[in-house]
Amino acid sequence: MADLLTIKNLRIEATAYPPGEAPKHLVLVDDVSVSVQKGRVLGLIGESGAGKSTIGLAAMSYGRGGVRLTGGQVLLNGRDIRTADASGLRSLRGREVTYVAQSAAAAFNPAKRLMAQVIETCLLHRLMTKEQAEARAVELFAKLGLPNPETFGQRYPHQVSGGQLQRAMTAMALCPKPDLVIFDEPTTALDVTTQIDVLAAIKEAIRDTGVAAIYITHDLAVVAQVADDILVLRHGKAVEYGATDQIISAPVQDYTQALVSVRSIDHAEKTDATPILRATGITARYRGTDFDVLQDITVDVAAGQTLAIVGESGSGKSTLARVITGLLPARAGQITFDGRTLSPDLATRSKDDLRQVQMIYQMADTAMNPRQTVGTIIGRPLEFYFGLKGEAKRARVQELLDQIEMGAGFENRYPAELSGGQKQRVCIARALAAKPKLILCDEVTSALDPLVADGILKLLLNLQAQEGVAYLFITHDLATVKAIADKIAVMYRGKVVRYGQKSDVLAPPFDDYTDLLLSSVPEMKTGWLESVLKTRKMASAGN
């Protein structure tokens, strides 16, 4: 069978312009060859920076920013699109190849109705009349399981949920009947319970329309559900290329084996101890709203232990952290810390109360001042809480840097010069500098690659063992929970639906929501998606 898309010895380069330095020449993709046949699905997998998206976009001869396709061939339907001119590219983009972006929420124009955007390509390339295009869009909305397919297109992007937008984006990509669709991490930004439905909808749509697809993701378990073949990438080079079954059941390369092996952290659950933090009957709402985001929440965090709060977005996890820190005073309920009652409002807490509870955030990037050095960032709480100055401060900063396994020389670096994992380590050091008894960790590993995230979790566990600090660990990722928690609280729509020691919470019998949550975590075997969809008790919420 003739290949629909053939990529031969592709080389992609870019020039970076770091401020105050000579321009840097970067090779993003080097000597990658791969092909897609009609009606087949190719999975591209790797960590961030592996070149997955870059290769995906190369199939449309598109380079973000200054990215250039500098070598090799990209043959689509037999002709080399690398050498096509601007109008030639415009006529193939949207007609022969379409694209589904990672964040549909950002990829839809907020000022236009969904229908206008979904059928735009069909009208632009004169593939069908407006009536035909709208009829096809409605048909695709229905196929993708969107509610009220007849009227769905009349809505604006902000009026529908993230999971629905991702399906609408898939409908937009399929509407012009392309030969090839590029799915660029289409479910990564979704909750695990939503992901499974979107994944199933995409898989069905691919099967029914007979379109070929490239499916890009960092999650091998996800790609195993949809792909026929998988190409594993690392640092812009192909590591292993083969059929899906072979890649996940008999990987040849070491790197693929590391990806396939399940997380290695072994954390024995500690039994209940004296609580350091006790939240009782917490009810809270945001100003100007009349809906309680948190309803009667009661949880304990034991000294030197970890309570994991699990739930999907909108369940109130982060709001609970805001209430505990005093950023959002609760309407009802009480927070006791170390035996004394904490004032509900941040402004009326003592400096020592503030010091005892620190936070680490999901986006280490935005949690640090980009114009301060690492030394200044970590030194600030030392000065503020302990009055350390000069040599004493410098020595303590060094000690903290050693604790987060980042040796000397880092104190003079700026955040922009650090990798994602290093930035998060600096944030951990900053929290630790205050010598708190409790650290609130809000999705601290969600933005990191799996192997880097593992490193951060190991570090957090080591620090807990050394310093006896307690964690309240907010996450949507159940693998992380299993790795780090002593106790677990499952939250759903502002309530705690299951709470207890890790071993109890993760053991059957489950309530319906916990069952849904646990069963939605993709497993690394083909056919998992179909089997789990058959046995689900509860439809996922919010999509």
Next chain:
Amino acid sequence: MHPIIKLVVQRIALGLLLLLAVSVVIFLGVEMLPGDTAQAILGQSATAESLANLRESLGLNQNAPTRYFKWLGHALQGDLGKALTNQQDIAHAIGQRLGNTLFLAVCAGVIAVPLAIALGLIAARYNGRWPDKVISGVTLATISLPEFVAAYFVIYLLTQVIPILQPVSMVFPGMGFFEKLHAVALPVIVLVMVVLAHMMRMTRAAILNVMQSAYIETAELKGLSPMQVIWRHALPNAVAPIISVVVINLAYLVVGVVVVEVVFSYNALGQYLVDHVAKRDLPVVQAVGIIFAAVYIGLNILADLIGIIANPRLRHPK
């Protein structure tokens, strides 16, 4: 109530409140000027006795709050008082000149706004390439020239070098529409030059800002041409900042063009105000001040409302 209607009502109420505050400020400002109206009328021939008499007859011996509320009460009924210098009814005198002011502003606006936005879109489309540089350079040059220099330059060019227009822009009641257009051609050209750059640069900046969004990449990957991407996907999301700058410039065309009026002997509100400031004709200053403030506030409310209506999140709440 639909949130948009609520917002509109809110903005208009706030605007009226602001106008009231401005009227107090203008009244106080005029109060603070040395001397008073009676002194201004009598000039050097003033004696203590004649001053006291005139103050009595003008009601100036009452305290400031009483006079303010009296003035406000009259102004609300459309009675802006009489000019001191020639005893003309101010409302009548302003009416005609306001018409001339608005005519000039509308003519300049009708040309400048579409031109500025079109140039801004082209500059954004060819960002950093030569069309962008030419447009940015030329508009920057025109805004950098003081208005009177630009005015004399245009007069020299279009009445001496290519003599197709008259250097003065006198308009009279009873002139035909096209006669009037011909008369204001020169000041319109100068005003367009003056306001073009600001609006064009804001359009360009707002569009380039939106061009960073992920949905622009989506549009490019659909196969839209660069100009289609800008027109269909970038512009609808850049409306609010563009409108606010357009409105500031329209307000300027109404209230800030006194230099151009003087250069072209155009009989409009700005010149009227400056003349009467020189003559210490305080009721006129007060009246024109309020009208200018009303124009500014009104146009800014309009900009706010368009910005709000352009936002689908407010038009179509969840």
